[in-house]
């Protein structure tokens with residue numbers, strides 16, 4: 001799954017575009033809605049707001065006083081930073097949980113509508129593409145005055161509390177021009193969805209504009225430093241006396257501390273033995289299930305690779321084979337481990353551990369997020 005960022009200036013048309021995306025069947029996470037969720041009474045962010053900004057920002061009903069907080073945010077830059085530092089971490093936690101759910105649902109991509117994507121910078125690293133919705137400053141003011149009954153002065157203080165829209169357009173991968181009527185905007189949105197949905201973009205990762213990225217082809221030497229650890233997409237060559245770390249696939253070198261991997265540019269999942277994956281059962285066959293794992297070929301879960309009721313060492317009988325669909329059927333989502341890689345590159349999975357098997361519900365322990 002890849003994540004597409006959507007941003008813009010205040011009242012530039014982000015919500016209008018997300019509405020069109022939703023109508024076209026795209027999953028959108030709306031940052032403004034998440035921001036409302038995380039300050040509901042009883043939530044940690046609201047308690048922190050009370051402690052750091054005082055009872056003034058809480059209404060009698062126990063809810064956050066949005067008008068008061070808006071006054072603070074749009075008129076006092078240092079307090080804006082304080083509010084952001086309280087609310088934003090909670091927003092990101094919430095968003096990561098939502099993204100995880102979409103990941104389990106094997107979505108191709110999800111759009112994340114974040115008004116402050118560039119200002120805060122935090123989520124940018126996870127985005128494959130960033131869309132900026134633009135209109136002129138005059139249109140922002142006019143639309144904001146019309147929608148919210150703000151004075152011109154109020155509109156200007158809101159617009160100026162954000163990075164300029166021109167600057168955001170320069171940083172964007174895709175710009176949607178919302179300065180004409182909504183039909184004109186809709187046409188652009190349709191085109192963008194068409195391009196993003198293209199199968200070739202299935203695992204698109206943003207690397208082209210990253211000038212510091214080191215690109216390698218299969219067989220290229222990455223390093224001869226002996227202290228590095230071998231990660232995905234690499235192999236050790238001992239042709240010369242010294243060991244060298246080589247690229248086994250084309251992609252971008254990704255060092256994480258001493259572990260070096262090569263991240264493929266545009267490809268489906270290349271599994272490695274020991275990977276823990278989430279997949280969807282696509283077919284029940286004789287003594288095995290076919291599993292969609294976003295790899296080039298369907299993966300295989302053998303009947304011998306699962307624990308059935310009655311104990312892990314129990315032999316699988318002909319009766320078990322008949323009942324396979326009772327254990328796992330088409331559409332079920334499972335977590336499993338890659339046990340082997342067949343000659344044709346397809347992955348053999350197993351679920352012989354209590355950690356793996358059918359995913360029936362998802363619960364989060366906040367401490368782990």
Ligand SMILES: CC(C)(COP(=O)(O)OP(=O)(O)OC[C@H]1O[C@@H](n2cnc3c(N)ncnc32)[C@H](O)[C@@H]1O)[C@@H](O)C(=O)NCCC(=O)NCCS
Pocket residue numbers: 009010011031032035065066067069070073080083084087091114115116161162
């Ligand atoms: C300031 C608040 C109370 C105003 O609420 P209100 O219902 O009037 O507006 P709404 O939430 O729909 O936001 C409207 C727009 O204001 C702009 N905006 C909101 N917060 C900020 C901020 N901290 N800095 C700059 N612009 C902001 C965005 O463009 C947003 O789309 C609210 O936006 C808020 O709680 N902001 C803090 C959380 C935040 O940063 N949200 C942005 C989403 S990540």
Ligand SMILES: Nc1ncnc2c1ncn2[C@@H]1O[C@H](COP(=O)(O)OP(=O)(O)OP(=O)(O)O)[C@@H](O)[C@H]1O
Pocket residue numbers: 008009010011012013014015016017032115143144147178179180181182185
């Ligand atoms: N192309 C357009 N022509 C005329 N009005 C528009 C157009 N696009 C959006 N609007 C109107 O402008 C206002 C702002 O649009 P919208 O709510 O989509 O912006 P936004 O970027 O989501 O705003 P915010 O930053 O406040 O969340 C809305 O009242 C909307 O109906």
